Amino acid sequence: MAPRRFLRATPHSILLSPLIFSLTVLCADVLQFIDPLIGSTNGGNVFAGATKPYALAKPVADVDGQNTGGFATDGSSVTGFSAVHDSGTGGNPSLGNFPLFPQICPGDEVNDCNFLIGERATHYVEESVTARPGYFGVELESGVKASMTSSEHAALYRFEFPAGDDSHPLVLLDLTDLWKSRQNASISVDADSGRLKGNGTFLPSFGAGSYVMHFCVDFFGGEVFDNGVWVNNRGGTEPKELYVTRGFNLFYLEAGGWVRFSGLTNNTLTARVGISFISADQACQRAEEEIPEPLDDFDRLLTETEDAWREKLGPISVNAGGASEELQTSFWSGLYRAMISPQNYTGENPYWDSGIPYFDSYYCIWDSFRVQHPLLTILDPSAQVEMVNSLLDIYQHEGWLPDCHMSLSNGWTQDGSNADVVIADAYIKNLTGIDWQLALEAVIQDAEVEPLEWAFHGRGGLKSWKDLSYIPYLDFDPAGFGTNSRSISRTLEYAYNDFCLATLAQGLGRDDLYNTYVQRSANWQNLWKSDQDSLINGNDTGFLGFFQPKYQNGTWGFQDPIACSVLADFCSLTSNPSETFEASLVPQSMSTLIGLMGNEESFINRLDFFHTSGLADISNEPVFSTVYLYHYAGRPGLSTKRLHTYIPSAFNATHGGLPGNDDSGSMGGFVVFGMMGLFPVAGQDVYLISAPFFQEINITSPLTGKTAQIKTTGFDASYENIYIQNVTVNGQPWTKSWIGHAFFNEGWSIELSLGNQESDWGTKLEDRPPSWGEAMV
Structure with a gap:
């Protein structure tokens, strides 16, 4: 029997003139009804952190539990704070590159700090978790409090350290990703400013080939005390540069850079992290353009992100x-x-630029x-x-x-x-x-x-x-x-x-x-x-x-x-x-x-x-x-x-x-x-x-x-x-x-x-x- 042509969805018996009616507007701000933590356990794999609509920068705390989207409300431990993630994916954990981790070293000794993922992982205080559009905050059981927001291509963190400690707080950067797929990576540490720059080659979490991501990290709110690089569970002030591969026989070598600080205002250190697929210089430039005044821009970024979400959600109103x-x-x-x-x-996109918006x-x-x-x-x-x-x-x-x-x-x-x-x-x-x-x-x-x-x-x-x-x-x-x-x-x-x-x-x-x-x-x-x-x-x-x-x-x-x-x-x-x-x-x-x-x-x-x-x-x-x-x-x-x-x-x-x-x-x-x-x-x-x-x-x-x-x-x-x-x-x-x-x-x-x-x-x-x-x- 010959098939018949499919029916087209053409309306019938419709008055095409616009209908004028009175809208019932919900007086409350719709952002109060958004909970980024829905699906943050039980395999939802959502991204619970701060982001603008469709943005590249997505900072959140990374955990060692259900970490496909970075963070989970499963009571696991925080291993770092990274600035890029995918949301709600299956398969292997996606992105989570170059996490920062703040801590106080016992005895104020660098080599007594915990550099390795398994050693530095710290439980978070469950009732401290706060997530809303444009903002994520959490307190670690170490007493360190972290809050974060973001622009399109950069993340802004505030790390508040416990008061009354005269030690020099340390922030490390780990040349890894959530999946530990890193093939090779490099980092340089500026001795004076503490700026961290570098890149790494990683595998996609569910696909073929590899990608290169670059980073640029600047710190504000204190003086640089000392800095250097770390490999395995040891750090030193020399050299100031590091290149790392998978390691012997594909053994996964943990490594990165670190900076210690003194004279923090209100015990708070601000970190600005730029991310780019093009170069570390572009990561620095994007961060400087989008977050020019890191000590003053946190509230501005949060307000701009909230406004961006209100605009995207604006076409709908509900009674x-x-x-x-x-x-x-x-x-x-x-x-x-x-x-x-x-x-x-x-x-x-490092492979081509057609002069039009590019989504991935x-x-x-x-x-x-x-x-x-x-x-x-x-x-x-x-x-x-x-x-x-x-x-x-x-x-x-x-x-x-x-x-x-x-x-x-x-x-x-x-x-x-x-x-x-x-x-x-x-x-x-x-x-x-x-x-x-x-x-x-x-x-x-x-x-x-x-x-x-x-x-x-x-x-x-x-x-x-x-x-x-x-x-x-x-x-x-x-x-x-x-x-x-x-x-x-x-x-x-x-x-x-x-x-x-x-x-x-x-x-x-x-x-x-x-x-x-x-x-x-x-x-x-x-x-x-x-x-x-x-x-x-x-x-x-x-x-x-x-x-x-x-x-x-x-x-x-x-x-x-x-x-x-x-x-x-x-x-x-x-x-x-x-x-x-x-x-x-x-x-x-x-x-x-x-x-x-x-x-x-x-x-x-x-x-x-x-x-x-x-x-x-x-x-x-x-x-x-x-x-x-x-x-x-x-x-x-x-x-x-x-x-x-x-x-x-x-x-x-x-x-x-x-x-x-x-x-x-x-x-x-x-x-x-x-x-x-x-x-x-x-x-x-x-x-x-x-x-x-x-x-x-x-x-x-x-x-x-x-x-x-x-x-x-x-x-x-x-x-x-x-x-x-x-x-x-x-x-x-x-x-x-x-x-x-x-x-x-x-x-x-x-x-x-x-x-x-x-x-x-x-x-x-x-x-x-x-x-x-x-x-x-």
Whole structure:
């Protein structure tokens, strides 16, 4: 049967004139509802320190516990204070280069100080931890108090030492990073000023290659007493320079520089740390320009950072309607975390300078494309345009769009080439200032040309993809090299990547390309085995039909349908790869998938089983969309009901209030969209409508200046009334369970009437979200 063209998200029966309404403004400063410590334990891996939106400089205390993002509220010990971090990542700890560590040496003897990480690690006083936008503070059990803030490229620290001690406080710099990946490094110590300069070569925490980072540290508020370098657990005043490698037989050699001080004013030493990927001189210059008066600039920097966050958060206002402060804190904190990364590395790329803003730390796009980038498209479209242009900049210089990119290095790929989805999403939502012909070229490159090493960009197995219309199990692929696994996940994701390519091609008038790639977007069906059953602990689940691996000769292989779930063995991308790994379903063809599963009732039963049996792992982003898939079966009320089983149980305002690592703000984006009552289908002009967690939400488009409004009648903060009874858009009845991006750009108004029972709103076939294609015969 020939596939039908996909439905476009074109509004019907809408009054296009702007609606004038009175905004309910939250009088309190929204910054009071931001807690950077949400997700600072229980594997959230958030960055809890001081940062401006998307900034390079990110100072915080580093610990020896859950230190992927630097600091954790897990009661571990502080090993230093470093100025660069990534936020919410998985894998190895990221960045955390060149930490400083302040201490008083016993007996005022340098060689009685603790230089090694394991020896200097000091517990922090748990109740002393203070984190808010632009500021982080903590007291060590040694009595040293640390507070910090930052500019775009530099960190400013205040170290307050215990009063009544006549010793000379020492601050060391360690030529290391959180992962201890340093390959080599150097440092010089100025004998008079105590300035520390140098660099190091490090490995990215989840990728290929290496990067070089440079530093420049200046001290203020006291006199230099003496200084020098240290190696292992000994320091000396001579020499003043040091070069260090991994050490004999790759033994990790600990080393760095140190400075002692006298005459501190109020027992406080101020340290300014500049960071650069270009040179130590640029690190010094950036720090001097951004923090010219270190003893006086702390409050200025804090105020400027707070103002920058208020501006970024400004497009949204909320009338909570009695919703708890905890829920408001989850909402605003999630929005805050979504704007920490990617990071603006403009002027810091040592490999090329295209004269445009350059962003990095896409860690990783297979997670962030789902909700984080769609959220930025709404609230910070200018930054999203710069990020898309940076992806295209990487394509022009490295040959392919990245699936993951951090520390100016290629990150590993996972399943598909999901920068394709980010680009399609930007196109259909009418972002401007992007070369769309170049974008089409870049996405076609992903779809048609296999790189030699597809482990860190592009797609592998393209010959099989084109010839067989699926990725085979144990594929023969001499054209390129990567982990020969994930055949099911890659098939599903390649199919959606091709659908997004088709969407872009059609919009640019390339119907020839559209026809090719929209047909390829149906390839996922080739791995659907209709008679496959599934057992859990020997008990038949009662469901038939699952995705299964298939050999090149067309015969079926077998993988347990529950493999890689929390009910089975954990799967790793590299150490024990399988044929499924954190892949999307098929958001382009949900009606087809429902048909293959039998009917709507069977599909809903599967969803319920998935979410209640322990199979669903909401700590992984592909599960996000499954919360809302009830929409496609004509039961949108069940999506809202399911969402309330995860918020606030798995997503809340506690320090462990994330179910897994934040993935550069993806968890935060899920919370924000969930509480707004709209969920994006990334790559399509579709937002699924559900009941919001607040009485009223207003979103002003930074592009058009028009304000979209989501308001409710029958709202109750006890959440008995979570089922939509009816909807109007701009005063007119709206029966569809979804809406397009024009809602935001045109400043429409959605009014939802809520009740405590499901209604027939959004249940009719014609009111369900768009879906392309039919089952192949």
